Amino acid sequence: MSDMIVLVDVVLITAVVQRGAADAVVQAAQEAGAQGATIFHAHGTGVRQKRLGLLGLTVNADKEVIYIVVPADQADVVFERIFVTAKMDTPGMGILWMTPLEKMATHVPREVAARFGLHVEPRER
């Protein structure tokens, strides 16, 4: 069992975008400070989407869902950057939301942990 460094004040940004748009969104999020993203495919449509495009056929129902975990203080910047890049103000382009996380954990390199005043010694097995 290793020591676990728990990170708080983190936010999960979830974006549902048109298939093929995720790479541009992730690129923009990274330029705004995000470290990385997780992307998966989904299929979805909105109740009013049938009225969009030519009989609703031109709006592709294939979607990409993007998870981005960011520190709370950077979240608004990343959120706004995604909104602009994914053209969320255009009907049918996707949806975007942000939820607070209670805690998260991942590998934190020793030198990074030390920079924040944490010196972690591995527990004896």
Add this chain to the structure above:
Amino acid sequence: MSVLAHIGRGIEKKLITAILRSGGGRPLVAALAESPGVLSVSQHHARGVGNRRVRAHQMLFDERDVVIVLAEADRADEVFRRIYDEAGIGEPSVGMIFMEPVLRGHPMMPCEDADW
């Protein structure tokens, strides 16, 4: 209050999401199946993008497994720790885990005849 209004309430719940290397999801799902405090586990595939690039604007991605666990709030910290240890999340490049509150939720109902 109607019967339906009670569904998904009662037990406080948390949602734990683990993003792991491809292949890490299945063993974790199996390990958590009988774990105390775990109400439901589901898994799907994803691709993970970091800061590495093949060339400018051409992203390099890894195959990832995403495991989503609905856990009882009282035991959520214990389940979180269990997943962290079981999946080896403290090791470099393995993945991450996070926990968020759930307002209301209902787990998948167990099948009577299932051998799991």
